[in-house]
Amino acid sequence: MTELVLVIEDEVAMRRFLSAALSSHGFKVIEAGTVAHAMTLATETHPAAILLDLGLPDGDGLDLLRKLREWSTTPVIVLSARDREDDKVQALDAGADDYLTKPFGVSELLARIRVALRHARAQTVTADPVLAIGPIRVDQARHEVTVDDALVHLTPIEFRLLSFLARHAGKVLTHRQLLHEVWGPRSTQHTQYLRVHMAALRKKLETDPARPRWLTTEPGVGYRLRDE
Amino acid sequence: MSRSLPSHRTGPRGYLFAVAVVCAATLGGLAAAQHASLADEAMLYSLAILIAAHAGRGPGLVAAALSVIAFDFVFVEPRFTLAVADTRFLFTFLVMFAVGAAIGTLTVRLRAAEAASRQRERDTAMLLAFTRDAAAAPDVEGVKAAVLQHLREGLDLEPHAVDVPASGPIEVNLGRLTIGAEQRALVEAVTGQATTAIEKLRLAATAREAELRATTEELRNSLLSAVSHDLRTPLAVITGMATTLRETAEVTSHEGLDTIVAESERLSRILQNLLTVTKVEAGAKPRREWVPIEEVVGTALMQLDGALTGRKVEVVIADDAIVHIDPVLGELLLVNLLDNAAKHTAPSTPIDLTARRDGTGAIIEVADRGPGIPEGSERAVFERFFRAAPASGTGVGLGLAVCRGIVVAHGGTIEALRRDGGGTVFRCTFPDGEPMPTFDEPPAMAAEAAR
Numbered sequence: 166m167t168e169l170v171l172v173i174e175d176e177v178a179m180r181r182f183l184s185a186a187l188s189s190h191g192f193k194v195i196e197a198g199t200v201a202h203a204m205t206l207a208t209e210t211h212p213a214a215i216l217l218d219l220g221l222p223d224g225d226g227l228d229l230l231r232k233l234r235e236w237s238t239t240p241v242i243v244l245s246a247r248d249r250e251d252d253k254v255q256a257l258d259a260g261a262d263d264y265l266t267k268p269f270g271v272s273e274l275l276a277r278i279r280v281a282l283r284h285a286r287a288q289t290v291t292a293d294p295v296l297a298i299g300p301i302r303v304d305q306a307r308h309e310v311t312v313d314d315a316l317v318h319l320t321p322i323e324f325r326l327l328s329f330l331a332r333h334a335g336k337v338l339t340h341r342q343l344l345h346e347v348w349g350p351r352s353t354q355h356t357q358y359l360r361v362h363m364a365a366l367r368k369k370l371e372t373d374p375a376r377p378r379w380l381t382t383e384p385g386v387g388y389r390l391r392d393e
Numbered sequence: 394m395s396r397s398l399p400s401h402r403t404g405p406r407g408y409l410f411a412v413a414v415v416c417a418a419t420l421g422g423l424a425a426a427q428h429a430s431l432a433d434e435a436m437l438y439s440l441a442i443l444i445a446a447h448a449g450r451g452p453g454l455v456a457a458a459l460s461v462i463a464f465d466f467v468f469v470e471p472r473f474t475l476a477v478a479d480t481r482f483l484f485t486f487l488v489m490f491a492v493g494a495a496i497g498t499l500t501v502r503l504r505a506a507e508a509a510s511r512q513r514e515r516d517t518a519m520l521l522a523f524t525r526d527a528a529a530a531p532d533v534e535g536v537k538a539a540v541l542q543h544l545r546e547g548l549d550l551e552p553h554a555v556d557v558p559a560s561g562p563i564e565v566n567l568g569r570l571t572i573g574a575e576q577r578a579l580v581e582a583v584t585g586q587a588t589t590a591i592e593k594l595r596l597a598a599t600a601r602e603a604e605l606r607a608t609t610e611e612l613r614n615s616l617l618s619a620v621s622h623d624l625r626t627p628l629a630v631i632t633g634m635a636t637t638l639r640e641t642a643e644v645t646s647h648e649g650l651d652t653i654v655a656e657s658e659r660l661s662r663i664l665q666n667l668l669t670v671t672k673v674e675a676g677a678k679p680r681r682e683w684v685p686i687e688e689v690v691g692t693a694l695m696q697l698d699g700a701l702t703g704r705k706v707e708v709v710i711a712d713d714a715i716v717h718i719d720p721v722l723g724e725l726l727l728v729n730l731l732d733n734a735a736k737h738t739a740p741s742t743p744i745d746l747t748a749r750r751d752g753t754g755a756i757i758e759v760a761d762r763g764p765g766i767p768e769g770s771e772r773a774v775f776e777r778f779f780r781a782a783p784a785s786g787t788g789v790g791l792g793l794a795v796c797r798g799i800v801v802a803h804g805g806t807i808e809a810l811r812r813d814g815g816g817t818v819f820r821c822t823f824p825d826g827e828p829m830p831t832f833d834e835p836p837a838m839a840a841e842a843a844r
Contacts, residue, residue: 176626176630178627179626179629179633181630182630182633182634182637183633185634186633186636189637189640246622246625248668248669248672250721267625267626267628267629268625268632268633268657268658269629269633270632270636270654271633271639271640356682357682357683357684360682360683360684360685360688363688364687364688364713367687374691375690375691375694375710376691377691377695381691381692381695382688382691382695382720384720384721384724385720385721
């Protein structure tokens, strides 16, 4: 089944590229250049995924996202410029599933879409208690983590952090989302704890913590457990 | 104009005038003697004293004395002697004399007050005119000219010089000229006004300059962000299209497309530098957080993945050091330092990144084994658009300027040092912007975590 992707982008050339890239990889693409048009298409066509440029001319992409989230769980991937970290964080906290920083290559684009589609489908399937990401295996039932079959000892917080990341493997998670999940709703400001525990996790899971292969940092936004 | 204060001395003319007036009164009295009583004659003398007293107190008193004598001699019985038959006339004499003295004194006072008020009026007018001229003066020289002009015209003073110091009150150099207290007060008022006028001129100049700078800065920033936005979209399209083409089977040479992608990425980094240097120099505050240095290094290395291909980068971070830094700017700093090292050194040479903490902050160093910075250029390398040598290959010379901008925005320092055994060390210091937090879990968080 070919899946439908809604591209919301005001630049014609950018739409043409996204359209060409997605079509050649088996997606069906519909395009919108304005917020109003996008809203109509989203309600009428029920796309499998949405690519949303945050800088639309006739309205805030963020508003569109919030409106969309009132009735739809369709994965949304936000397109944004490098120095717009705040926009990205806001979009992610408002329900976007991921983001792409311009300029990006086609492989990055496809990887993000695949992850988003997989997560959207996984919501309806019973989750496997054992998550495997590359050499890392997280057994949520037995509270055990192995890397290349070697048992790694994690503190309770590190385990919660890793499980949350593993459940959303491939997807970016904001500082706020991570803090909220691991430390509770009252701790969403204490980013420095998160950073220190992430550093500890890297030491235990990565071969070279200064060049993380799996636990990557999205500067100014959050973290991502890569999934390739 | 000579400045004459009302004098208590009266010239001989006043006294002559007094004598003449008394004579006239006597003649008038004689002429009217048939029809007038003695009291009338006394009144006539009173009038004479009144008129004479206008010439001053002295003439008034003289007129009073002469009137008494003339009245006694000419009119009082026995006439034409100084003897007095009726002693009541002695009282009349006394009153006449007293009237003369009193009127004389009053007149003198009145005239003095009148003269003083006229002088005050002139002084006020002078000060007013000066203030107007000084306020209208377009520059410091104009104010100086107004001071000279008004001191000359208003006070008849010819100052040697008017000194205008860079700050503080201006000074009028009068040389050895001695002036009275009143004149001194006026000169002080003038210099006070002049100082205020000059301060106002200087403030206005500063404000104008600041406004001009702000406008220029604003224009530059909006131009830059507009340009970079307009460049970004085509760049994103080029990168995207090139990567799409690279994936399709028809293209046999991937090398060309790889170059397009790599160059687009480089262009995008230059754009990012341009935007950051503008933002940081416009005074945007970095958003500092406590970050493990390893994390910043990790993101920088990931960003430079392509540009550092094949390079050996040795990372040594002492004791899991943390730094108080804006993570996004920190990444850009390291990207630029590493990129700079990679660009200016042979591909076979290693790049070393070391980081540690001292008591007050973090120190991050990027060291290479390149040719080193030319002697005397250690500071210039951080200037915008500086390039070690025109032939030294790629780059617009923005990278290190961005580094300096970022470090300075954090209150830190950056320097290029000669490395032992050849090469260059770029050393950045990041002083802590706030006391380092403890990384023990707060009780609330620990409790939540133990759920």
